[in-house]
Amino acid sequence: IYTLEFVGSVRCVKETARDRLIDGQWQLHKGIDAATIAAVHDELYRRTLHGGWPDAVLTPGVHVRTAGRLATTKVELHLEHTLQDSRSRLTTDAVVLATGYRERPLDRILAGLDPYMRRDNQERPRIDEDYRLVLDPAVTGTAYVQNAETHTHGVGAPDLGLAAWRSAIILNALTGGEAYALPARTAFTTFGLTQRAHVPPPRQAPALTPLVDDRR
Incomplete structure (x- = not known):
């Protein structure tokens, strides 16, 4: 789903x-990815091949309510299992805070443009295919956004792997040309029944010039 074609297909639906x-699709970008959890599982399985059991525990569905210092070298976690509605405590030596980030509203940043912004039925800013805010025609300037368009471009909006592609689209729109050439197609999948699959022409292999002419 992190392809140009999928982003375009998201914009085409109601x-x-x-x-x-x-x-x-929240699990695609708000949790551990499939490749990482598979690698962890393979490593834990490898440690069981010669008997015994790995000294590690994977516990999904657990919410950390609070955390605090215990003495000088320990951390105590207050845990809650969201499905079983049970609570417990865990004492550990260290905690890795893999919390990600929280998307924040743009209201304060874009307060000056608020009277001129066009919004959807949920009062969210409308953003066009070039990552440009849709503004009142009376506004002569333009404003572009990145990582604020999940509701219009899909879950790939905050993905850093697409940052260069988004930046190229914005730069091309600003210059009115093709400052950065973008690929005609990046996915083998065609999204939608009416969308025609554009197949780029095959590349012609360049003719090779021999370094030594050994013809007799």
Whole structure:
């Protein structure tokens, strides 16, 4: 889903369908990815091959309510299991805070443009295919955003792997040309029944010039 084609397909569906799609894809960018958890599982399995059991525990569905120092070298975690509605405590030597980030509203940053911004049915800013805020025609300037368009471009919006591609689109829109050439296609999947799959022409292999002419 982190391809140019998928981002374009998200923009083509109705707002209500797009919201359902994004809500259903939260696990793709708000948790451990499949490759990482598979690697962890393989390593734990490898440690059981010669008997015994690895000294590690994977515990999904657990919420850390509070954390505090215990003496000078320990940390005590107050835990809650969200499905079992049970609580417990865990004393550990260290805690890794892999909390990610929280998306914040743009209201304060864009307060000056608020009277001129066009919004969708959920009062969210409308953003076009070039990552440009849709403003009142009376506004002669333009404003571009990145990582603020999940509701219009899908869950790939905060993905850093697409940052260069988004930046290239914005720069091309600003210059009115092709400052950065973008690929015609990046995915083998075609999203949608009416979308025609554009197949780039095959590349021609360059003719090789021999370094030594050994013809007799």
